[in-house]
Amino acid sequence: xxxxxxxxxxxxxxxxxxxxxxxxxxxxxxxxxxxxxxxxxxxxxxxxxxxxxxxxxxxxxxxxxxxxxxxxxxxxxxxxxxxxxxxxxxxxxxxxxxxxxxxxxxxxxxxxxxxxxxxxxxxxxxxxxxxxxxxxxxxxxxxxxxxxxxxxxxxxxxxxxxxxxxxxxxxxxxxxxxxxxxxxxxxxxxxxxxxxxxxxxxxxxxxxxxxxxxxx
Amino acid sequence: xxxxxxxxxxxxxxxxxxxxxxxxxxxxxxxxxxxxxxxxxxxxxxxxxxxxxxxxxxxxxxxxxxxxxxxxxxxxxxxxxxxxxxxxxxxxxxxxxxxxxxxxxxxxxxxxxxxxxxxxxxxxxxxxxxxxxxxxxxxxxxxxxxxxxxxxxxxxxxxxxxxxxxxxxxxxxxxxxxxxxxxxxxxxxxxxxxxxxxxxxxxxxxxxxxxxxxxxxxxxxxxxxxxxxxxxxxxxxxxxxxxxxxxxxxxxxxxxxxxxxxxxxxxxxxxxxxxxxxxxxxxxxxxxx
Numbered sequence: 492x493x494x495x496x497x498x499x500x501x502x503x504x505x506x507x508x509x510x511x512x513x514x515x516x517x518x519x520x521x522x523x524x525x526x527x528x529x530x531x532x533x534x535x536x537x538x539x540x541x542x543x544x545x546x547x548x549x550x551x552x553x554x555x556x557x558x559x560x561x562x563x564x565x566x567x568x569x570x571x572x573x574x575x576x577x578x579x580x581x582x583x584x585x586x587x588x589x590x591x592x593x594x595x596x597x598x599x600x601x602x603x604x605x606x607x608x609x610x611x612x613x614x615x616x617x618x619x620x621x622x623x624x625x626x627x628x629x630x631x632x633x634x635x636x637x638x639x640x641x642x643x644x645x646x647x648x649x650x651x652x653x654x655x656x657x658x659x660x661x662x663x664x665x666x667x668x669x670x671x672x673x674x675x676x677x678x679x680x681x682x683x684x685x686x687x688x689x690x691x692x693x694x695x696x697x698x699x700x701x702x703x704x705x706x707x
Numbered sequence: 708x709x710x711x712x713x714x715x716x717x718x719x720x721x722x723x724x725x726x727x728x729x730x731x732x733x734x735x736x737x738x739x740x741x742x743x744x745x746x747x748x749x750x751x752x753x754x755x756x757x758x759x760x761x762x763x764x765x766x767x768x769x770x771x772x773x774x775x776x777x778x779x780x781x782x783x784x785x786x787x788x789x790x791x792x793x794x795x796x797x798x799x800x801x802x803x804x805x806x807x808x809x810x811x812x813x814x815x816x817x818x819x820x821x822x823x824x825x826x827x828x829x830x831x832x833x834x835x836x837x838x839x840x841x842x843x844x845x846x847x848x849x850x851x852x853x854x855x856x857x858x859x860x861x862x863x864x865x866x867x868x869x870x871x872x873x874x875x876x877x878x879x880x881x882x883x884x885x886x887x888x889x890x891x892x893x894x895x896x897x898x899x900x901x902x903x904x905x906x907x908x909x910x911x912x913x914x915x916x917x918x919x920x921x922x923x924x925x926x927x928x929x930x931x932x933x934x935x936x937x938x939x940x941x942x943x944x945x946x947x948x949x950x951x952x953x954x955x956x957x958x959x960x961x962x963x964x965x966x967x968x969x970x971x972x973x974x975x976x977x978x979x980x981x982x983x984x985x986x987x988x989x990x991x992x993x994x995x996x
Contacts, residue, residue, distance in 0.1 A: 509856070553901025555852040562849065593786030598848055598899060620780065620789060646725055646786055674716065 495526045499535040502567055506539025507546075509559040511566045518570040528574035536567045540609040548694050554598060557693075561605040584704060586637035587629045589617030591650035596643035599673055602693035603639060610697045612637075623650050627657045630667050636704055638667050639696070640686075643674040651676075652684035668703040672696060711897045711905050711942030714934035716977065724749075724766050724787040728756045737781030740766060740788055743819035750824060759981040760960035761830040761887060765817045768836045771869075771876060772844030774807040774814040779844070790844040798854040798861045801845060807872050809879045818883040825884040830964050832931065832978055833885045835876055837892025838869040838912070848894070855904060859911075866912040874916070877923050877930075884927075886967055889978050890920065891933030897942075906943055914945045917972070918995055924971035931963060937974030937993050948975070948991040955988030962990045 493501070498521040505514035514536070521531045543560040546552035552560075588604050590597050597619040604614045615633055617625055630638050638658070640651045651671050658664040668687040671680070681689035687703055690696040701707070729736065732752055739745035750762040767788040773779045778791035795801050809815060821831045842851050842865075854862040877888050897905040913936065924930050932940075940946035951970065953962055959976045962985055966973065970992035976983050 553904070554899045555855075555901060555904055558849050558852055559856060562853065593782070593789065595790045595843070596894075601849075 493520060493524070495521075495524070495530070498524065498526065499531065499538070502531060502535025503539035503542065506536055506560050506563045506567065507542050509556065509563050511563045514563045514567040515570060518567045522571065522574060528571040529576075531571045532568065532575075536564045536571070537609055540564050540605070544606055544609065544694055554602060557602055557605065558598070564605075564609070583611060583613035584637070584706065585613045585615060585633050585635040586639055586700065587615045587617060587626055587633065587635045588639040589621035589626060589641070590619040591640055591642045591647050591654070592620055592623050593647035593650065594642045594644045595619045596673075597641075599643065599693070600639075600641040603641065603672065603690075603696045606693040606697050607639075607700060610701070612700065623653050624657060626654050627661050627663070630658070631661060631663055635667060637670060637700055639670045639672075639700075641671070641673045642676070645675045648673075648675060648680065651686065655685050668700075670696065670699055670703070709942045709944065711902055711909075712938045713896060713898045714938055714977070716893065724753075724782070724785070726785045728752050729784040734784075736784040737788065740781055741813060741816060743816040743823060746816060746820035747823045747827075750820065751827075751829065754829070757981045760958060760964055761832045762824045763832045763834060763979075764820055764824075765813075765834065768834070768840045769844050770814045770817055771807065771836055771872065772841045774809075774812055775804045775841075775845070775872065777844040793844075793846050795846040796850060798846075798850065798858055798865055801842070801865045802861070802868055804845070804868075807875065809876070814876070818879055821880065821885045822883040825886070830887060831885050832887040832889050832960075833880045834889050834891065835873055835880070837873070837890060837895060837936070838866045839892050839895030841869050841873075843894050852900075852904075855907070859907075863911045866908075866916075870912060870916045870919075874919055874923075877920060881923060881925075881928055886927060887929055887931055887963060887978075888923075889931040889933070890917075890936065893933060893935055896935040897939065905939055909939050909943045909945060913939060914943070914995070921971050921995060926968040929963060929967045929970060930972050931978045932972055932974035932993060934974060934977055940993065940995070944996070946993050946995050949994050951990045951992060953985065953988055953990050955986060956984050957988070957990075959983045959985060966990055966992070 498517055501517035543557055547557050590600050604616055608614050626638055642648055670688045671686045672690050678689045688699045690699040734745050739749055750764050754762045769779045769788050779788050780791045781788045821833055824831050880888055963973045972993040974993040975991040
């Protein structure tokens with residue numbers, strides 16, 4: 492039988508190498524051997540995803556690679572998650588994320604979601620072409636700390652500013668930090684519309700989110 | 708073999724549908740996106756707003772996919788048509804989609820609008836989408852990327868199924884007098900795919916596809932390539948630039964119009980960058996090798 496360390500390495504390597512079947516097999520073996528699911532997730536799957544994001548930062552991995560790594564990670568999570576004890580962790584910081592109305596380009600948004608989930612945030616993904624009011628309503632209902640807005644199109648950028656106004660109207664602007672990103676977006680634009688931050692890529696988005704919320 | 712460079716979309720260009728233009732027209736949206744008369748009127752208004760040398764059609768990248776069964780949200784006066792829910796989850800399902808019928812639906816209206824504009828003496832750029840852009844309407848990109856890694860042969864068939872439809876669309880465009888056919892697939896750029904996968908796409912599809920498309924360029928029609936595609940061909944050693952001298956300071960769109968019948972492929976700049984001028988007076992034809 493494989494040791495815990497060996498199985499954790501298989502989980503991590505399987506994510507890094509985008510091998511869903513290997514991850515699923517290792518996750519099953521890991522559970523059957525009686526090891527704790529929480530360690531399997533954090534030291535196996537999340538470790539693999541962190542290694543993938545390092546390679547992404549170094550431009551060794553590209554968008555497609557990270558998406559496929561995350562597929563492998565989610566396969567493992569589906570297997571291990573049901574075995575987490577109820578009290579296995581503190582409450583996660585919630586973030587609402589989506590592509591603003593009018594735009595359907597969601598690859599960047601998906602990357603940010605993956606990286607932030609890996610970093611421990613609870614991501615409420617509204618998808619693409621999202622009605623602007625929905626960001627506000629969801630942030631309110633879920634008591635989210637962050638609203639993450641993405642767009643790749645100049646024609647839909649204005650929707651980000653509208654969301655900020657809608658958050659003000661709903662009286663919750665001071666309860667959430669607004670992060671924006673996407674092809675035509677810049678720090679200058681973030682300043683102009685009153686967003687709390689802009690990040691150029693998914694790895695930076697995690698750092699920004701932590702900075703905005705004073706999370707170490 | 709060199710390296711595939713990326714072309715960064717600048718966004719200092721024609722942004723397409725916007726409220727500033729549509730507010731001045733007596734049109735109803737999204738109905739205006741569906742009929743050739745209103746498409747032509749809107750296209751001309753956008754041309755004037757941008758100060759462009761040509762009219763562009765369609766206003767989105769969904770007509771090909773819709774004609775193959777894709778679901779489209781037609782939008783409103785501020786934002787044009789875009790994709791709704793995906794209709795496929797497996798690459799194999801894409802192979803079962805129907806061929807495009809160019810005699811009906813929005814794609815037919817687009818062709819009629821092109822003809823109408825040509826009749827009015829306008830130059831028309833028909834924007835034709837490449838496989839990745841079409842697939843964006845039909846299936847989540849992650850299934851495409853996964854397919855390329857795990858089922859490369861199936862994905863090659865998918866690319867060619869779409870490629871054959873695109874070639875047919877280009878042939879149809881010629882029948883409707885389109886003088887400039889632009890081909891772009893920015894969703895499949897090296898910035899997204901990475902260098903290895905981008906090269907694989909050129910080898911499996913783009914180069915052979917464009918060799919077929921090249922045969923459609925003639926004395927009345929030129930093909931404009933998105934610089935992302937040009938750079939992918941140059942970086943893999945499948946193309947070279949040939950320089951032509953024209954008047955310095957000519958706008959890129961004007962230069963393309965002048966070169967119809969003389970060059971088969973243009974590809975040094977994004978055609979949407981309507982303000983771009985060839986300061987050096989050099990028009991670069993992309994030649995496949």
